[in-house]
Structure formats: structure tokens, C-alpha cells
Amino acid sequence: MPITLPENLPAFDVLQNEGVMVMGEGRAARQDIRPLRIGLLNLMPKKIQTETQFARLIGATPLQIDLKLIRISSHETRNTAAEHMEEFYRPWTEVADEKLDGLIITGAPIEHLPYEEVTYWDEMKQIFDWTQTNVHSTVGVCWGGMAMINYFHGVPKHLLDQKAFGCFRHRNLAPASPYLSGFSDDLLMPVSRWTEVRQHEVDAVADLIPLIGSDETGPALVSDPGRRALYVFNHFEYDSNTLKEEYDRDVVEGKAISVPVNYYPDDDPELPPTNRWRSHAHLFYGNWINQIYQSTPFDMERIGLESM
Template sequence: MPLNIPVNLPAVELLKNENIFVMDDLRASSQDIRPLRIVILNLMPLKITTETDLIRLLSNTPLQVEIDFLKTACHTSKNTPVEHMQMFYKEFDRVRNETYDGMIITGAPVELMDFEEVDYWDEVTEIFDWARTHVTSTLYICWAAQAGLYHFYGVPKYKLGKKMFGVFKHKVNDVQNPIFRGFDDEFYVPHSRHTEVRAEDIRRIRELSIVSESEESGVYMVMARGGREFFITGHSEYSPYTLDGEYRRDVSKGLDIDLPKNYYRDNNPEKGPVVRWRGHANLLFSNWLNYFVYQQTPYDIREIK
């Protein structure tokens, strides 16, 4: 996919080294095409890593995409250079009058806090509300999925006795849903979280549909408003060594952390991970862009309602 992103964004060179085609904004401007406009609210602490993971997946179709990165105004990232944030990120006030074909809202390292205790809760819920009238389809990932389900539908989250950590097998509940076009009967997704939402709470709400889940890791994907919103509890976007980095970080801190399940070859960290989720991750993002963004968005993006 020709991605219209700033030429000096670090992800550009990182992905070119993986032989992934990324078109920067200079070249994209020469194509006479209306690109899909995608805005990414990146709440993860390692911004550059998350940018690269998402761009890797958004680069898998022939559609041209223009990406804006969004940050909260009331929270300063401690793990990403200030210069990077100033150069590549916008605050909500700069885009509140804009319209977008798609939006992605990432997870955040605040899941053990009550939602209302998060210092950017008021701002992020304002963005959630704005997305409903200014974006064709929105992906809420991990903490954002829990936050969106709570904000819009009152779905509670629950603390787990032990971290849900590893790569888990999932099933498709709605095989006719285009989001799963090309999926196998079973597929794998990484999870890394201390909290969960429960199927029994979601099934009480008529507007919500659990379209994929796992016997071991629970609810995976919830759809609302005919695909205008997807709430995804796992991390299909994770690169091969993300869980490894999280595991080694926690070990170095002396935390009580188990090996990520179904992840290392022979359960041996020195042998590296077995990557079994990459194909379905690419399908997930390309299906979302094709069936729920490109085919649903109006040609005049200002007509989104």
C-alpha cells in the first residue's frame, strides 16, 4: 500500500529494511488519487515501536492511505523524544473539525487504574465521542477496547488473577463477517493484559456482537454499529519480539512473570518465538480497510455522519 506519511518518520526506514513498500508524502502527492485518511491515537509508551507495527500492517493493500498521528494534550510521553512528538503528532484541537475514513486507538499502560482515574480520561472520551460522527470505522485495541466498551455501553472490566500473556488460539463466531474474509477456522493472537471484559456482560447488550473469542483468553473482538466500531482485546499488530521484550523487561525488574504461553520455541526464551499470528494480522487490517473503511466511506469525506 502506498502510505502517505512523513518522509523522515523513523518507521519508513525500518520498514524499507524489511522490504515493505512505503510511499512517503513526497511521492504520494504526485498520484491523482483521493487517499483514505486514517488517524491513529497512539497511547502506547513506546510510540515509534507502535507506529512501526501499525504501519507494517496498513501497508498490505494497494489503497493509498494518508496517516495522521494524534496525542493527548494533557499527558506528556516519557518514553519518546519530545522532538519526535512535536514533529509527527497533532493534538485533538487541530483535528476536531477534520473527518477521517478510519481511526485506530491503541492500548495504554493504565489498565489497572479505574477508567476515571486516568489523567487523560476526559480528553480521550471526548475523542471517542468525536469519532462517532467524524470517522467511518474505528478500531479500539486492548485498553482502548475496554475503555470504549465501558464509555459507550457500561461494560465493566475485571482484574485477572494472573496476566493474560502469550499467543492464544481463537475461533470465528460469524464466518460471514467480511472482517474474517480469508481467515482459517482457528487463528492465533498475542495478548498482554492484566484485565478482561466478560462475554456474559457483552451479550446482555443488544447493540454489541462478539464476533471472535478464545477458550483460553476470552473475548477477542466485539463489533458495534455495523462495523463502525471494532473493540479488539488482543494485539494482532505485535511484531515477533514484542512479547519477548516485555518478558525480559519484567524479569529484569524482578517481577513475578510467567513465560508467555505458546510463544517461545520449546518454551525456551533462548530459542526465540514461533510466529503464528502474522498472516491473520495482515488479513485483519486489510479486510478492515477494504470492507469497513474503503467500501463504506463516502467519496466526499465531509459527508461522514
């Protein structure tokens, strides 16, 4: 089954050329089927790149997905054309009365700030509460995951002395989890952050279940069944060149940056990087979509009233 996107969204042609099944909104409206409604609250500066990355992953499942692009109501982006935002994104205040089967909250380049100093923190708190009444299952990614786990459970984030940057080995801590179906015992995940949550502080919360972790970079994926949420502190969704683009940008700007760990062949930035996480990225988001499909109410008005 395809993912439903506006035909003039840049991701439509990109994914269609990659062989991902995509469907225009007009054709989707004629389908006698209830698609899963998945929202993407996109907090990243490069909106088009981020929406394409997530659409690629959730569009690879056998189910029909209706992707809704959402932005913060109280914040105007400066890195994406206003015309793109106006045409394809809706402010959260406009969707606050609606129900979603799933929601992805992305990272944001504000991790150095205390949560309370983020200009749109009050709206984020409203959104976190809204996920408990209007969203069946939520995935928070990087800053989005750290902010959610802090808001719901008080787990703090800690500033790192050096940026965690590269592809780090991780362990599968819960092979029986349905979210890790098909996962190997260890895997690589791209990491790019200046902050971390710490394993012992996650372990101190009885309601949280660690699923993936790294000896080098700490927790990577945590399940929160009581909140119907998953917290992903690293970046399954990254393209092959995303870390390269970050590295090249910082080099050009003269910033102190190390070559991303275990990313380039022989750690040589002159060589093209190799993607060794793509299969696990598709597995994770496919498993998440499958769990939503099996447990979400057919009557969307009952979302938020029934547990997974």
C-alpha cells in the same frame, strides 16, 4: 498502493527495507487520487515501535493510505523524544475539526486504573464522541477497545489475578463477517493484559457482535455496527519479539512473570519465538481497510452522516 509517511519518520526506512510500499508526502501530494485518511491515536509509551507496527499492517493493502499520527492533547509522553513528538504528532485538539476515514486507538499501560482515574479520561470521552461525527470507522485495541466498549455500552473491565500473557488459541465465531474474510476456524493471538471483558456481559448487549473469542482469555474481537467500531482486546499488531521484550524486561526488573504461554518453542525462553499470527494480522487490517474503502463517502464532509 503505498502508505504515505514522512520520509524522516523512523518507520519509513524500516518498512521500506521490509518491502512495504511507502511514499513520501511530497510525492503523495502529486497523486491524482483520494487516499484513505487513517489516524493513529497512539497511547503507548514506545511510540515509535507502536507506529511502525500499525503502519506495517495498514500499509500492506492495495489502497493508498495517508497515516496521521495523533496524541492526547492533555498528556506529555516521557518515553519518546520530544523532538519526535513535535515533528510527527498532532494533538487531538488540532485535528478535532477534521474528518478521517478510519481511526485506530491503541492500548495504554493504565489498565489497572478505573477509567475515571485516568488523567486524560475527559479528553478520551470527547474523542469517543468525536468518532461518531468525524470518523467513518474506528478500531479500539486492548485498553482502547475496553474503554470504548465501556463508554458506549457500559461493559466493565475486570482485573485478573494473573496476567494473561502469551499466544492463546481463539475461535472464529462469525466466519461470514467481512472482517474475518480468509480467516481459519481457529487462530493464535498474542495476549498481554491484566484485565478482561467477559463474554456474558458482551452477549448481554444486543448491539454487539462477537467475532473472535477464546475459552481461556475471553472475547478478542467484537463488532459494534451501530457505532461503526471494532474492539480488539488482544494484539494482532505485535512483532515477533514484542512478548519476549516484555518478558525480558520484567525478568531484569525482578518482577513476578510467567513465561508467555505457547510462545517459545517448547516453552523455552532461550529459543527464538515463532510468529504464528502474522497472516491473520494482515488479513484483519486488510479486511478493515477494504470495508472502509467500500463504504466511506468520497466527499469527506459526509463522514459521520452515512452508516457503513
